[in-house]
Amino acid sequence: MQSEERQILEAVTSAGEIAAITIEPSEGQIARLATLLKKGCFIRVRTGCSMKELLCETFNISPEYVKKEIKVIFLNFSPVDDLETAIIKDGSIIALSAAMPGLVGAAMSRDGLTWMRSSITYHEEAGEHAHQDGLIHMKLFNKVMADLGESFLRRGVYVKSGFLADFLERFDADFWRDSGKIARNDETMTVKELLESLKGSDEWVRFTLR
Numbered sequence: 001m002q003s004e005e006r007q008i009l010e011a012v013t014s015a016g017e018i019a020a021i022t023i024e025p026s027e028g029q030i031a032r033l034a035t036l037l038k039k040g041c042f043i044r045v046r047t048g049c050s051m052k053e054l055l056c057e058t059f060n061i062s063p064e065y066v067k068k069e070i071k072v073i074f075l076n077f078s079p080v081d082d083l084e085t086a087i088i089k090d091g092s093i094i095a096l097s098a099a100m101p102g103l104v105g106a107a108m109s110r111d112g113l114t115w116m117r118s119s120i121t122y123h124e125e126a127g128e129h130a131h132q133d134g135l136i137h138m139k140l141f142n143k144v145m146a147d148l149g150e151s152f153l154r155r156g157v158y159v160k161s162g163f164l165a166d167f168l169e170r171f172d173a174d175f176w177r178d179s180g181k182i183a184r185n186d187e188t189m190t191v192k193e194l195l196e197s198l199k200g201s202d203e204w205v206r207f208t209l210r
Helices: 003-013 026-035 053-056 062-068 102-108 142-155 160-167 191-199
Strands: 019-023 042-048 072-075 095-098 133-140 156-158 183-184 204-209
Touching: 003 019, 026 142, 042 053, 042 142, 095 142, 133 142, 142 204, 156 160, 156 183, 160 191, 160 204, 183 191
Parallel strands: 019 204, 095 133
Antiparallel strands: 019 183, 042 133, 042 156, 072 095, 156 204
């Protein structure tokens, strides 16, 4: 695991030191907030499981959805074909996408032109795989992001405060008008106050939809 990610894990493990940012969104806000997953967020999980276990058991995604809708799965920048042999480790980088258009999409799809990606397909290294608390860096794209982004944000994700501030600042006053409670460590704030608090530091925070 890279040193930066190890530092994140240590910070996340010290839960009392992590600022908890929560937003109670309106129905109309959820889809736009879910686009945070396109940029990538850290998620705390139990490592040492297979990709299939991570998706279906840890994240409660139905096997049918995984089979029919998640057509492209990348683990550490390599496409995954066998979900049962690909093992999730501390610091794993995962990207999930629905079917992509064109030849590239056909090549990257799990049920597509496998011969075109044989040299880059993910192959698990031999050895023992520890079951322990860890962090993964998760990205979601297109239909998968639209379908699953809310569930990941309700689970809670870890991001840098400045990164979150830049993301939330994109939304105008009309967007925020229908929001419910916005809080930092259960202290109710206005959007302006929240953004100011996030910009004022470069800490890791836990962001959750309630």
